[in-house]
Each structure stands twice: as C-alpha cells, then as structure tokens.
Amino acid sequence: xxxxxxxxxxxxxxxxxxxxxxxxxxxxxxxxxxxxxxxxxxxxxxxxxxxxxxxxxxxxxxxxxxxxxxxxxxxxxxxxxxxxxxxxxxxxxxxxxxxxxxxxxxxxxxxxxxxxxxxxxxxxxxxxxxxxxxxxxxxxxxxxxxxxxxxxxxxxxxxxxxxxxxxxxxxxxxxxxxxxxxxxxxxxxxxxxxxxxxxxxxxxxxxxxxxxxxxxxxxxxxxxxxxxxxxxxxx
Numbered sequence: 001x002x003x004x005x006x007x008x009x010x011x012x013x014x015x016x017x018x019x020x021x022x023x024x025x026x027x028x029x030x031x032x033x034x035x036x037x038x039x040x041x042x043x044x045x046x047x048x049x050x051x052x053x054x055x056x057x058x059x060x061x062x063x064x065x066x067x068x069x070x071x072x073x074x075x076x077x078x079x080x081x082x083x084x085x086x087x088x089x090x091x092x093x094x095x096x097x098x099x100x101x102x103x104x105x106x107x108x109x110x111x112x113x114x115x116x117x118x119x120x121x122x123x124x125x126x127x128x129x130x131x132x133x134x135x136x137x138x139x140x141x142x143x144x145x146x147x148x149x150x151x152x153x154x155x156x157x158x159x160x161x162x163x164x165x166x167x168x169x170x171x172x173x174x175x176x177x178x179x180x181x182x183x184x185x186x187x188x189x190x191x192x193x194x195x196x197x198x199x200x201x202x203x204x205x206x207x208x209x210x211x212x213x214x215x216x217x218x219x220x221x222x223x224x225x226x227x228x229x230x231x232x233x234x235x
Contacts, residue, residue, distance in 0.1 A: 003117050004028040006047040008038040008064065009079065010056055014102075018051065021106050022113070035059025039067060047074050048120055049113060052096070054080040062094050069095030070211075073161045075116035079104075093204050097163075119164065139174050141235035144213055144222065146174055153213075160212050165190070169205050170213070173223060173233035182230040206231060 005022055009015040010033045019029045030045060032038040034057040042050060050068070054061035065076055078096040097119075098112050139146040143156040151167055153160045162170070172190050173181070183199035191201065210217040224232050 002026050002028045003049070004030070004045060004047040005113070006038070006041055006045055006050045006074075007031045008033075008035075008041075008050060008056065008061070009053045010034060011053075017106075018109070021110075025110065027113075033057070035061070035064045038064050042068050042072060042074065046072060049075040049077065049116055051109075051113075052076055052078050054078055062090055065096055066094040069208075073120075073163075075120050077112055077116060093207070095208070139171075141174070141177075141222070144235075146171055155213055162209075162212065166205055166209055166212075169202075170209055173231065174235075177233050177235055180226045180229050180232050184230075186230065202231075 005027045007015055007018050007022070007029060009018065009031070012033075015031050015033065019031055022029050030041060030047070032041045036058045038050075038052065038056070039059070052061045052065060056064070061078055061080075065078065068074065068076070075098075076096045077098045077100055079100050079102060081102045097116055100109060100112060137148045139148070145154045146152075147154070148171070153162055153167060153170060169186070169190050172186065183202045186202050187199050206223055207217075210220050210223055213222055214220045222234055224234055226232050
C-alpha cells in the first residue's frame with residue numbers, strides 16, 4: 001500500500017503543485033483548503049503524514065495540529081510563509097514533527113517527507129514486535145510499565161502510542177528515577193551532543209509525555225519539575 005499524505009493548503013496553485021509532485025513520487029495524496037476540512041479529512045483518512053499550512057481559513061494550522069495530535073499519530077510538517085522563531089517554537093509545542101518555511105524547493109520538501117515517513121514506519125514496526133518478555137526486561141512503576149525488548153509502554157494495561165523520542169526520553173527518566181536531571185544533560189544524552197536544537201525540545205517532549213502518562217498533566221506526579229534545575233522522575 002502506498003503511504004498517504006494529506007495536504008492542507010489554501011493557495012490553489014501551491015496545493016496543486018504539491019499534490020502533483022507527491023503523487024509522481026508514488027504517494028496517495030488528498031487535499032484540504034481550510035482548517036475545518038483538514039480535521040474532517042484527517043479523521044477519515046488517518047494519513048501517514050500531513051503537510052499543514054499555518055495561515056488557514058476557518059481554523060489556523062496551530063489549532064489543527066493541536067487537535068489532531070490528541071487523536072492521531074500521523075507525522076505533521078508545518079508550512080509557513082513566515083520565518084519567525086516563535087512560529088517554529090509554537091509549531092513544535094502543538095505537536096508538529098518538522099517545519100518548513102516558504103518558499104521551499106520540492107527537493108527539500110521530498111527529503112523532509114521521506115525522513116518523517118521513515119520514522120513513522122519504524123514506530124509501527126516497533127509497536128508490532130512479537131511479545132513474550134521476561135519480567136526483568138520490564139520496568140514497572142505502579143500502573144506504568146516500560147517493556148525494553150518491545151520498546152513498548154503500557155498504562156493500566158493499555159499500550160500508549162509514543163513516538164520514538166518520547167519513548168527514549170521516558171526510558172531515560174525511568175533509568176534515573178529520583179535524580180534531578182537538567183535540561184541540558186537530558187538533551188545531550190537523549191538527543192545527542194550534535195543535536196542542533198535547544199533545551200526547549202526537552203520541555204515540549206515532557207509536556208507530550210505528561211499528557212499521556214499523568215492522571216492530571218497540569219499537576220504531574222510522575223515527571224515533576226525541579227525549579228531552576230530540570231526534571232525528576234518519581235515513577
């Protein structure tokens with residue numbers, strides 16, 4: 001089955017150009033021209049990837065991304081005509097996986113699309129790994145368990161849909177239970193010393209994890225914030 005892409009773009013010429021080129025690369029492509037149509041199409045199609053413009057009629061791309069991130073695991077690449085850093089930060093905070101500023105080349109877009117789809121495939125493969133894991137290969141914290149062999153996290157018996165980096169971050173916290181970990185230390189150990197982003201990536205991923213593992217994300221008890229320091233995993 002070819003991988004599916006939903007293009008959400010209100011400029012007809014750009015929408016047509018993107019759809020034409022991505023179909024040529026073998027993807028199944030559908031389009032939407034406003035935020036509300038994007039939500040309807042995404043819920044119906046459950047695409048592998050969404051190309052999402054920020055400036056949209058009826059509902060902007062930030063709100064679309066925020067809503068879909070709670071419902072789907074589709075990769076999201078946000079498109080914008082503005083190069084403001086705040087837009088990039090907000091885009092990541094609401095759940096985007098990547099960010100592309102107009103004008104861009106089709107070659108660059110194609111490379112970004114392939115990279116995100118590759119990550120999506122790896123996540124699916126990890127979630128379909130065969131069962132049967134010895135007890136010592138599972139870390140358990142109350143109703144939360146981390147299966148190291150399957151790279152799978154369960155909360156009260158239900159499998160959580162975590163992205164690879166969310167899983168790696170949670171595992172790193174679990175392996176250092178009770179220790180205060182600075183954002184910089186977490187960034188270096190989980191993202192790697194050559195990562196070009198900053199510590200806000202840690203904050204964004206912690207926020208996503210809290211939404212999935214905390215009974216009350218606004219008052220977390222598993223991943224707590226250490227004022228002026230970083231985070232501590234309490235289990």
